[in-house]
Amino acid sequence: MSSVRELYxxxxxxxxxxxxxxxxxxxxTRHVEGYNPLCGDHYTVFxxxxxxxxxxxxxxxxxxxxSKASASVMSxxxxxxxxxxxxxxxxxxxxxxxxxxxxxxxxxxxxKLAAFAGVSEYPARVKCASLAWHTLRAALxxxxxxxxxx
Amino acid sequence: xxxxxxxxxxxxxxxxxxxxxxxxxxxxxxxxxxxxxLVYLDNAATSQKPQVVIDAVMRYYEEENSNIxxxxxxxxxxATQAYEGARTKVQRFxxxxxxxxxxxxxxxxxxxxxxxxxxxxxxxxxxDEVLISAMEHHSNIVPWQILCEERGAALRVxxxxxxxxxVMNDYARMLTPRTKIVALVHVSNALGTVNPVKxxxxxxxxxxxxxxxxxxxxxPHMRVDVRDLDADFYAFSAHxxxxxxxxxxxxxxxxxxxxxxxxxxxxxxxxxVTFEKTLYNDLPYKFEAGTPNIEGTIGLGAAIDYINTLxxxxxxxxxxxxxxxxxxxxxxxxxxxxxxxxxxxxAVLSFVMEGIHPHDIGTIxxxxxxxxxxxxxxxxxxxxxxxxxxxxxxxxxxxxxREEVDVLVSALQKVREVLS
Numbered sequence: 001m002s003s004v005r006e007l008y009x010x011x012x013x014x015x016x017x018x019x020x021x022x023x024x025x026x027x028x029t030r031h032v033e034g035y036n037p038l039c040g041d042h043y044t045v046f047x048x049x050x051x052x053x054x055x056x057x058x059x060x061x062x063x064x065x066x067s068k069a070s071a072s073v074m075s076x077x078x079x080x081x082x083x084x085x086x087x088x089x090x091x092x093x094x095x096x097x098x099x100x101x102x103x104x105x106x107x108x109x110x111x112k113l114a115a116f117a118g119v120s121e122y123p124a125r126v127k128c129a130s131l132a133w134h135t136l137r138a139a140l141x142x143x144x145x146x147x148x149x150x
Numbered sequence: 151x152x153x154x155x156x157x158x159x160x161x162x163x164x165x166x167x168x169x170x171x172x173x174x175x176x177x178x179x180x181x182x183x184x185x186x187x188l189v190y191l192d193n194a195a196t197s198q199k200p201q202v203v204i205d206a207v208m209r210y211y212e213e214e215n216s217n218i219x220x221x222x223x224x225x226x227x228x229a230t231q232a233y234e235g236a237r238t239k240v241q242r243f244x245x246x247x248x249x250x251x252x253x254x255x256x257x258x259x260x261x262x263x264x265x266x267x268x269x270x271x272x273x274x275x276x277x278d279e280v281l282i283s284a285m286e287h288h289s290n291i292v293p294w295q296i297l298c299e300e301r302g303a304a305l306r307v308x309x310x311x312x313x314x315x316x317v318m319n320d321y322a323r324m325l326t327p328r329t330k331i332v333a334l335v336h337v338s339n340a341l342g343t344v345n346p347v348k349x350x351x352x353x354x355x356x357x358x359x360x361x362x363x364x365x366x367x368x369x370p371h372m373r374v375d376v377r378d379l380d381a382d383f384y385a386f387s388a389h390x391x392x393x394x395x396x397x398x399x400x401x402x403x404x405x406x407x408x409x410x411x412x413x414x415x416x417x418x419x420x421x422x423v424t425f426e427k428t429l430y431n432d433l434p435y436k437f438e439a440g441t442p443n444i445e446g447t448i449g450l451g452a453a454i455d456y457i458n459t460l461x462x463x464x465x466x467x468x469x470x471x472x473x474x475x476x477x478x479x480x481x482x483x484x485x486x487x488x489x490x491x492x493x494x495x496x497a498v499l500s501f502v503m504e505g506i507h508p509h510d511i512g513t514i515x516x517x518x519x520x521x522x523x524x525x526x527x528x529x530x531x532x533x534x535x536x537x538x539x540x541x542x543x544x545x546x547x548x549x550x551x552r553e554e555v556d557v558l559v560s561a562l563q564k565v566r567e568v569l570s
Contacts, residue, residue: 004517008510008568016569039509039525040539062539064507065569122513 003121008065011115015069020076021058028058030142034135036127041067045075045135052082057136064128066119071132073112083140089113090133096120097129165464166471172460173549175200186519189554194339194367194498194545195523196389199453203393206452207445214448217441219418233444236451237434240399243454244384245375250433251407253400254442258366259289261385261400262333264437265362266293268410269383270331276302279328281359283308283316283345284535285338288528290364294333303330310535314341314490321350325357332361336368340529340541341490342473342498344368348379355380360406366390370547371469371496373462376401388446393453397446400437407433414439465548469497472546476555480544483562489541497546500527503565508542511565515542518561 025031025046034043041063048056057075062068074093078086092106093113099120107114119129152160173179176198181188190198210232216225218233240252255261270293274280280294284307291305298305306329308321325332332354337344351361362383368374369386376384383406387398402410412419412430416439421429430436476499480486485504503511512524523543526533533540544558 004514004568007513013569039507040533041509042539064509066510125509125513128509 003118007118007122007125009115009118011073011112012065012069015072016065019059019068019072021079022060022072023058024060025056025058028056030139032135032139034061034131034138036063036067036131038127039064041128041131043067043071043132043135045071045132045139047136047139049083049140052084054078054081054083054086054140059132063131064125066116066125066128067131070116070129073115074132074136077111077113078136086136086140090137093133094130097126162467165461166468168461169465169468169548170551173551175202175456176549177201177204179549183519183521184517189518189520189550189557191544191546191550191554191558192521192523193370193547193550194390194527194543196395197370197392197547198549199392199394199449200456202456203449203452207394207449210445210448215444218444219435229444232448232451233442236447236454239451239454243374243457244399244401245377246401247377248404251401251404253402253407253434253437254447255385255398255400255437256396256443257387257389257398258364258385259293259387259398261383261398262290262362262364263293264400264413265331265333265383265385265402266297268413268437269360269406270294270297271301272409272411274298274301274303274330277328278303278330279306279326280304281306281308281324281329281332283321283334284310285314285316285341285343285529285532286333286335287339287364287366288530290333290335291531304328307531308334310343313492314338314343314532314536315492316343316345316350322353325354325359327357329354329357329359332359333364334361335364335366336374337365337371337496337498338490338529338532339367339498340500340527340532340543341492342495342500342545343490343492344372344494344496346494347381351380351382367496367498372466382406388450388453391453392456394443394446394449397443397450399450404433407437412436412439416440418442460548468548469546472550472552472555473497473499475552476544476546476558479555479559480562483559484566486562489536489538498543499545500541500543502538502541503562506565506569508540510569511542511562514565514568515558515561518557518564520558520561522558 028046029049031046043059043061046058057079059071097119178198214228216229218230237249237252241249309317336347354361360382363381365384365386370391382403384401389395419431419436419439421431489500508524525540
């Protein structure tokens, strides 16, 4: 299989075509914009945060297949998790896409996020895969200013 | 016996074959990328360099390296001669009247900044206007924005039509007594549009307004004669015309340059310095503070020597033919739309594909060994005008071939397969 097919795995293609939680959230407790000026990827992540608990996540915006699929998978993965669990997932995901070694148990935790393993072969695309996550973290930290990956 | 028409066709084929034979002058093009022969279609970002340019830069460091305009020793004399020799080559290349009208700068961007800073600050005041177009590169927008903000002036923008051409009636209307300078691109990097700069300049001159032309994308594709165009300022970058990065040229009419204050202060731009008063040097040195990019200048000189060995008109015809071939070919890809369909176009193909982001196109093409540019091409207002976040752009040079266009098209088909 060529590396480009490894990059564009079925999970990514599916989430790009039919993104989950792809809508604005009227009763969001927080929302933050994320922007990648290099390629124009632009998303807003909405959160309903009850204490430490992420009750709901959604997003709107546009960008490449990698960034959109990443936002979609992220939203379905962190929904119902605690802030600390989401942070741990981000850490594992970041290690995965930047080509670091994943430790014991991480692969299981990653679940569908493992589909993004191919990104590590494409350094220029790491920002695409990470944009929604950086935006989520900013929202979790209560930073209302827009996030830029530059 | 051959008819005249057959002779003309034969002559054109011969000239095209001569152009194609030049590809081997560019060593980088021989490499493979991701196991496939490199197809380099990012020439609007930067061109590849012929061996003679690479050799000239090497030779400078092996045999001539020394600072210029300073030493009385042998090497300094040689380096100075090589540096000033490059200025003479540029002067002839642009058909400028005087060597002192050729200012060496880092690139087109610095050339524009120099004019905005030096000419602009002196001539643009509160209530005045600077006129640019909707197809400018950021480098011909931001320096003027900074100037306008500082001076309380207004930046006015000539609109473009759906083909990516300037709306001439609007341009005529926007030339007013408040307009203090017009700054326009010769060839659009994002759309490929070739602007009718000679006419645009004469329209501005009819109202005594000077014109700066951003020639970064024009010089690689056509002969530029600054006196025929009657341009007041003309800027280009060496690296887009087969020379090194970090060196470029600002041409300015002598009378304008003479009246302008220096852009930067330092060594080489002075005649004498005391703490009370400094006497500035004559043109062009007044605008060349500090030790310049000597290797780059020599490389640019070598690039111009190289271009002078080529059949420039044959190249223009060849590129035109290649653009037409590529345009027809990519339009066979379902869902592909070309952004920038001006009647007069340089060999630049900007396009989008339905439901597929340009970045994904770029990654899949790279896997096939094809280098294109994806993104906003430092022309975000152009993207906004056409309602797209970004485009994919294939830009050609004379060393590209129809076979490479075929590789591009089959890779675009693969993009659809992979992402569907």
